[in-house]
Amino acid sequence: MMCMTKPALLSGLALAAFAAIPVAAQVQPLKKAVADDIFADHPSMDQNATVMPAADAKPVAAIFAERPIGDASVARLPGGGWILTGTSLRTGARHGVELWRSADAKTWTRVGPAKISGNGIKVGDVSERYLAPSVTVAGDALYLAFSDKTGCARIAIGSAATPGGAFAASPCLVEDASDVSLFIDNDGKGYLVWGGGMIARLVPGFQKIAEAPRFLKPDQTLFAKHPPVGKDWPVRTRIGTRGATMTRDGDKYILVASETTGRMRTATEDLFVAEAPTPYGPFTMRALAVPHAGRGSLVRMDDGKLAAVYNPKCDDGFALFCEQVGLAPLERAPDGRLRQAASVITEDSAVAARKPLVTTESMRDPSVTLGGDGYYYLVGTLDGYGYHRPEGGVKLWRSADLKTWDDAGFIWKWEGLGYDFGDNIAELWAPEIKWVERDKTYYLAFSVMERGVGGKTWLYRSTSGKPDGPYENVTKSYFVKGIDGFPFEDDDGLYFLWGGGSIGKLNAKRDGFDGPVRTLVDADGDHVGYEGNGLIKVNGVYFLTGAEWHGPLRTHGTYDMMYGTSKTLFGPYSQRRMGAPHGGHGTAFKDKQGNYWYTMFGNDPTAPWRMQFGLVPIDIGDPASIGVPRIDAVRD
Numbered sequence: 214m215m216c217m218t219k220p221a222l223l224s225g226l227a228l229a230a231f232a233a234i235p236v237a238a239q240v241q242p243l244k245k246a247v248a249d250d251i252f253a254d255h256p257s258m259d260q261n262a263t264v265m266p267a268a269d270a271k272p273v274a275a276i277f278a279e280r281p282i283g284d285a286s287v288a289r290l291p292g293g294g295w296i297l298t299g300t301s302l303r304t305g306a307r308h309g310v311e312l313w314r315s316a317d318a319k320t321w322t323r324v325g326p327a328k329i330s331g332n333g334i335k336v337g338d339v340s341e342r343y344l345a346p347s348v349t350v351a352g353d354a355l356y357l358a359f360s361d362k363t364g365c366a367r368i369a370i371g372s373a374a375t376p377g378g379a380f381a382a383s384p385c386l387v388e389d390a391s392d393v394s395l396f397i398d399n400d401g402k403g404y405l406v407w408g409g410g411m412i413a414r415l416v417p418g419f420q421k422i423a424e425a426p427r428f429l430k431p432d433q434t435l436f437a438k439h440p441p442v443g444k445d446w447p448v449r450t451r452i453g454t455r456g457a458t459m460t461r462d463g464d465k466y467i468l469v470a471s472e473t474t475g476r477m478r479t480a481t482e483d484l485f486v487a488e489a490p491t492p493y494g495p496f497t498m499r500a501l502a503v504p505h506a507g508r509g510s511l512v513r514m515d516d517g518k519l520a521a522v523y524n525p526k527c528d529d530g531f532a533l534f535c536e537q538v539g540l541a542p543l544e545r546a547p548d549g550r551l552r553q554a555a556s557v558i559t560e561d562s563a564v565a566a567r568k569p570l571v572t573t574e575s576m577r578d579p580s581v582t583l584g585g586d587g588y589y590y591l592v593g594t595l596d597g598y599g600y601h602r603p604e605g606g607v608k609l610w611r612s613a614d615l616k617t618w619d620d621a622g623f624i625w626k627w628e629g630l631g632y633d634f635g636d637n638i639a640e641l642w643a644p645e646i647k648w649v650e651r652d653k654t655y656y657l658a659f660s661v662m663e664r665g666v667g668g669k670t671w672l673y674r675s676t677s678g679k680p681d682g683p684y685e686n687v688t689k690s691y692f693v694k695g696i697d698g699f700p701f702e703d704d705d706g707l708y709f710l711w712g713g714g715s716i717g718k719l720n721a722k723r724d725g726f727d728g729p730v731r732t733l734v735d736a737d738g739d740h741v742g743y744e745g746n747g748l749i750k751v752n753g754v755y756f757l758t759g760a761e762w763h764g765p766l767r768t769h770g771t772y773d774m775m776y777g778t779s780k781t782l783f784g785p786y787s788q789r790r791m792g793a794p795h796g797g798h799g800t801a802f803k804d805k806q807g808n809y810w811y812t813m814f815g816n817d818p819t820a821p822w823r824m825q826f827g828l829v830p831i832d833i834g835d836p837a838s839i840g841v842p843r844i845d846a847v848r849d
Contacts, residue, residue: 252598254439256767256817257577260548263501263769263818267555268568272844273523273539276318280304281536282311284345284392284456285524287512290314290373291353297321298348298357299524302536308339310346310357310369312376318540324377327357329369331382334361347394347458347510351401355380356419358395358405366390366407368419383420387413392508395419396459396492404492409454409470412492429457429468431487432495444766447472452499453485456508459492462519466492467551469521471508476764476771476819478791480528482507483769484521486551500550501769503541504559504819505532512540519543519551523559531794533561533844558821563841564795564813569825571610571618578643578697578745579812579826580800584655585648587805588613590680592624592644592657593814593826599640599662603627607644607659609681615804615828624682625657625673632690638664643745643798646680647700649707652723654678658698658709661691668696670711674723687724697798701748703782710748713740714759716783733757733784741777741789745798751809754837755779757786758811760797772797772816778837792839793829795820801831801839809833 254261277285282299290296295315309326330336343359350356355373357380360366365385372378390407397403403415405422410429413422430451441449453470460467465488473482484506487496502521503509507529509522523539525532533539542554558565577594584590591610600606606626610618627641644659655675662668669691673684692698695712702708707723710716714733717726735741742759749756757777764770774796777786792811793799799812811831815823832840 254767255598256770256772257815257823259823261768261818262546262823263504263552264559264565264821265552265555266558266565266821270556270558272533272558272561272565273541275534275537275539277313277321277538279313279321279323282538283524283526283536284508285522285538286347286394286458286510287522287538287540288348288350288355288510289513290350290355290376293515296348296350296355296373296376297538298325298346299538300344300346308342309337310343310359312348314376327369327371327376327380328378329357329380329382331369332367332384334367334382345392345456345508349395349397351397356395356397358393360390360393360407361385364389364391366393366405368395368405368415370419386415386422387411387426392456394458394510396461398461398492404459406457406459406468408457409472410452410457410468412457412459414492427493429487429489429494429496431498434495435498441768444762444764444770445768447474447765448499448768452487452496458510460511460519462488464490466490467511467519468496469502469509469511471506474764474769476504476769477531477773477794478761478763478775479530480526481505481531481764482526482529484509485769488550497550500552501818502543502551503553505529506541506559507532511543514540514542521553531560531562533559558844560794560819561844562794563830563844564793565821566844567813567821567827567829569815569822569827570616571826573620574608575824576826577814577816577824578798579814580643580645580647581802581810581812581828582646582648582655582800583802583805584680585650585653585678586680588680589615589804590646590648590655591618591812591826592646594642594644597824599642602634602639602641602661606641607657609646610826611680615810618826621681624680625659625684630671631686632661632669634661634663637666640664642668643697645697645699645800647702648680649700649702651702651707655680655682655684656700656723657682657684658692658700658711660696660698662696667694669694670696670698672698672700672709672723687722697745699747699800703750708748708782710746712746713743714746714757731783733786735777735784735786735789737788738785739789741786742775742798747800749801749803749809749833751803751833753780755782755784755786756801756833756837756839757784758792758799758801758839759789760799761789762817769818771795771819774799774811774813774839776839787837790838793831793841796829799829801833 285299312325346359369380371380486502527535579593720727745760
């Protein structure tokens with residue numbers, strides 16, 4: 214059975230509100246981080262964005278689906294036609310190099326396998342299966358680069374006018390090579406490129422290498438002031454791990470390579486890019502150019518712009534398709550780096566198709582509750598990365614339909630907090646608003662982070678029973694040490710959740726705990742989310758949500774919502790699983806129609822927006838799972 218369509222995500226509920234939601238007309242620029250700000254180069258900064266889809270962006274569509282292939286390589290033929298090759302998978306002939314040509318990149322004609330011979334290779338030898346072949350066209354010649362059955366890199370030369378004709382194979386150029394490609398510069402010089410970034414110039418005629426191979430990586434002087442640490446170390450050592458290819462764009466040499474990073478907690482193979490003034494460097498820091506692209510080359514489109522081959526594996530649960538071939542157009546970001554164009558979407562999830570709902574202010578850690586009056590209420594971290602004392606406070610928004618949100622102004626400010634921070638910097642983070650039915654009022658939790666000290670969380674209660682307060686502190690000081698407080702109402706009382714899973718039942722006065730404080734963990738004893746925990750109960754099942762980073766942390770990682778389930782509040786919860794990609798620190802809630810949503814603010818470079826409030830539709834069921842619908846379910 215051919216695996217040409219990726220496994221479906223959860224089918225999704227038929228939500229009327231899935232239609233694209235209009236963005237507010239007024240857009241306020243995000244606060245710029247100051248030079249000494251710890252968030253100066255945070256992934257949520259627009260300067261790091263990989264995807265910035267336009268309102269009318271469309272998912273990448275397959276242009277080739279004749280048979281399943283991987284490691285696709287596409288080139289342009291003289292006169293504007295197209296030639297394609299790749300690794301043949303499962304069906305049909307699997308030896309040699311398969312070729313397809315097309316006049317319009319829509320209808321393809323098979324012209325392979327290529328008739329390659331010479332230097333020990335015989336035409337039609339079924340023992341020769343060439344993995345990850347690539348195709349290059351220069352003038353009237355068509356070049357196939359591949360690794361033979363012994364691991365030797367070879368180049369076969371044929372005619373671009375007759376790609377189904379004969380190809381003359383070179384001798385072994387390099388041993389133990391994989392993912393071989395050929396780059397021909399404007400002056401006719403050829404370079405063999407392979408692996409994750411190996412390169413060697415070839416002699417004229419491309420029958421042997423002219424120099425010792427070298428490995429291409431980012432210029433190390435770029436890391437002098439801010440060396441990468443922890444999970445970020447790959448950005449220093451390489452552009453990618455496989456499928457390196459090179460092309461030229463004006464006076465820039467572009468190196469692309471793919472890498473599977475574990476982003477989104479799946480086998481996400483992304484295409485990375487770096488540029489240099491020469492084929493040998495010095496290269497820029499790597500940038501994620503096309504999420505989910507798989508191993509792919511670059512090709513010039515009819516409009517003269519570059520596009521990346523989009524050819525994901527079926528292991529990637531969030532790719533739009535798999536083992537077929539598409540083209541993702543590229544554009545230059547404001548800082549000049551290449552990234553996927555705003556006209557395309559490369560991720561198959563309801564998240565990728567969403568738009569922010571409040572664009573007049575930056576927002577992080579959004580919290581929504583359905584109030585006792587039938588309105589929805591929203592709070593979140595404002596002013597970039599939190600108001601600095603004594604500025605600002607907690608602002609409230611109100612909505613009747615989850616589409617239009619009205620600014621109701623500040624409901625809490627720093628005055629009267631009753632805590633002395635001295636001269637230290639104190640930032641207001643992660644407010645959480647909750648309507649508590651048994652108390653007939655609203656609770657407001659928020660955290661204050663002190664530089665060099667850590668975080669503390671306060672708990673306030675509306676004395677009027679109204680969402681705009683006034684609010685009073687349930688104690689005379691902070692309620693708990695730690696951040697990300699979350700009030701949760703269960704059948705037997707009101708609980709308070711914070712940090713990475715600490716929870717306690719509030720007493721009758723709500724000024725302390727009635728009983729011990731416990732820690733919620735999954736079946737492996739791990740936290741479900743290291744921050745931003747929340748709870749929702751559906752049909753007797755508790756869903757514990759939380760935020761986790763996956764992949765390279767401050768460069769190309771994904772800030773995802775994880776979850777675990779339990780039939781009892783204190784668990785243990787099921788092994789943590791992915792709930793909503795890019796969801797991170799948010800709140801799950803049920804709307805008036807019985808549909809479920811998760812709040813999201815965009816905290817990573819591959820989120821469809823950054824630091825603004827939006828909503829993601831989620832499915833809760835099975836009876837104990839959370840998932841996001843596929844992108845086509847959102848658009849129907």
